[in-house]
Amino acid sequence: MLVVGAGGAGLSAAWSARRSGADVLHVTKGSKASCNTAKAQGGIQAAMGDDDSPAQHAADIVASSHDTADPALAGVLADEAPGAIAWLEELGVAFSREGEGYRLARCGGASRKRLLQVGDRTGHAIATALRRALDADGAHIHDHTALVGLERRNGHFRAELDHGGERVQVEAGTVVLAAGGRCYAEARRAGILTTNQPGATGEATELARALGAEVRDFDALQHHPNGGVWPPPLQGYSIPETTRAYGALLLNNAGERFVDELAPRDTVAAAIVRECDEGRGLETPDGRPAVRLDTTRIDPDIAAEVIPYMLRRYRAAGCDPLADPILTYPVLHYQNGGLVIDSAGQTTVPGVFAAGEITGGVHGRNRMMGNSLLDCAVYGRRAGRAAAAAAG
């Protein structure tokens, strides 16, 4: 079987497919480390608190999606979240602790504190642990090898791969598409900033659609409410939403709050845009609209633990977020919709499975922060397992 993509979803799929005894060919377009997963900072959601439950987590997903998420897919995601955390810990991911338990933050749209973190490099920690586990298992990832063609022949698939300009054709019984979203390409087209890495261009989705795979909510692209807009080295940087969870406030040019900082992502992003459109925003020195994110309200001791990477990046660019508010504006971030899947990751084309940002339904038209890394671990493993079983 063929696994396409080496972000959280593809790595999880390859891991579980191998555990199911499949012969896996694993390819990825760029270097082994290049993926959106590795850029994820904020954290991963799981109902671990005493006051929380998977049912509450699932209800928050559906409410934040404004009732557009598939309740069955959201339910599986929430139910399997604590198990996914245990699995990641077995692979060596060390989630930040507080006292006897995990350090849990409340993220936008959540009714409970539910966000586990590894400092502010959560995605990097998860991707690194998964690659190490695969490596220790003797698995090989073929990097700089892009899927450029996919045909279905007599119940099998013929995939065309591009390795540095050399074209190779391979046969596979089943395929897991874990090639991520397309926000880098969309941002380039629109001339706007994005948090995404350059490999997020969406061609694997188009190959699946050409085979007849259905998509849903495909037009629903998510803006991260807090993109960096100044200074220039931070333009397009995703300021961790944990800044707001740990006390940072959004302020307009009069120094007034204008939104609940912990509302769902689309609500916060829309409020910032409205504030600027109606003349209550600020302007960066290069003329971009912005509002202030008052990060000076975060306790410095907590900041040193929860946003050390962000502090290093801003300070290296000459700004100290603990001394002065920083400028922010929404940036293109995530593809909410994508390939239709069932709870095993099966698309509407038999034999083609999918997991992660390339899929639609799990988060509806508005994903909550912290649920995408979880999606990779839960549905990546499900898709890998099911594709291995279907490959025979």
Ligand SMILES: Cc1cc2nc3c(=O)[nH]c(=O)nc-3n(C[C@H](O)[C@H](O)[C@H](O)COP(=O)(O)OP(=O)(O)OC[C@H]3O[C@@H](n4cnc5c(N)ncnc54)[C@H](O)[C@@H]3O)c2cc1C
């Ligand atoms: C800056 C940033 C911060 C984020 N923070 C968080 C967070 O705190 N919590 C959270 O839950 N989510 C967060 N997200 C979202 C989350 O990280 C991603 O949505 C998720 O990790 C996507 O995983 P994936 O495996 O589906 O895709 P990716 O991690 O993007 O991996 C896709 C892989 O497919 C490969 N690929 C693409 N096309 C092809 C092709 N044609 N052939 C072969 N390979 C191909 C790519 O090279 C890459 O290896 C963040 C995203 C960004 C960009």
